[in-house]
Amino acid sequence: MKKLMCFLACFLPGVAFAAGGNVPLDEAPIDLTDKASLQRGAKLFMNYCLGCHSMQYQRYQRTFNDLGIPDELGEKYLQFTGEKVTDYITRAMPAESASGWFGAAPPDLTLVSRVRGPDWIYTYLRTFYADESRPFGVNNKVFPEVGMPHVLEPLQGTPRETYEEVMVDGEMVERYVGIKSDGTGAMSPDEYDQAVGDIVNFLEYTGEPSKLDSYRIGKWVLVFIAVLFVFVYLLKKDYWREVH
Missing domain, CATH: 1.20.5 (Single alpha-helices involved in coiled-coils or other helix-helix interfaces)
Structure with a gap:
């Protein structure tokens, strides 16, 4: 309980700050009965997010059992730090190193869906864009001045803000129309949206198994x-x- 209260105390100020972007949130495709989506989301989370973020209130075995994954397959394909199947899901990165690299240790994500909401996470993961002024070369529409890299860039490609010229009061001006990948990612835009939806679906599950x-x-x-x-x-x- 003490750990949970400390987590919320550190995390809630970030929520209030992030909510100040006034960006319309897209509806996340949540379906907790879709085991295939939850399994894909677990695989993506373990491969792309667990290096920095932990799930210290969720056990591997509970996750495998709920998602219909045999323990031996889960240990082989979803565990990378030598932990036992009965252990909690912890990140590979030491907290001290994370604080030095990012300024603060990345937060635990077990309850992130309950704290921020699935729509916020879904929109957040889909609104990274290239910004050379930032330390990691990316910024985010939902969370301005974001302090983490775009870890899903190999899947999406490099996302960039796009504009179009329109006539306003007799003058040509540029109007923001959205974020578009440069096509270098391993996934198409639709496939990437589905992958993000699977991750968010998995995080929604872990928030309340x-x-x-x-x-x-x-x-x-x-x-x-x-x-x-x-x-x-x-x-x-x-x-x-x-x-x-």
Whole structure:
């Protein structure tokens, strides 16, 4: 609990700062019943995000079991730091080195979807753009002056802001129309959007792994309460019959 409170205390100021960009958020394609998407998201997260970011409140084995991944396959393809399948998911980068390279250790991402929201993460990962003035050569529309590199650039390619010339009051001006990849990535724009959606879907799962079970049980709880209400109401009428 203490670790969780410290995490939120460090993370929430960043949320407030990032929310100041006034960028419309795109709706993330969340579907926790899509095991294939969750498996792809887990693979992408372990390969591209776990080097810097940890999931110290989530265990490998819980993840593998929930996502339908056999332990032996998960250990072979999704564990890279020699940890046991029963261990928590921790990053490979030492915290001291991360602080020296980035100014602060990258935050744990176990609960990032609950803190920031899946739409924020989805839009954030899709709005990096080249900016030579930044230390890592990229900036972000949702989180201006971002302090992390664009780790998914090998998949997307180099994203750049694009403009078009339009006539306004008799004068030609440039209007911002969005961010477009230069085509050097391993994925097409549609494939990249799907990959980002898979990552966000996985992060939504880790934020509350038992959500689907809670929804399933919650429906039966409501049915039970409704049936119980009938009997309680009839019992009340019987007790108060003489009074009325």
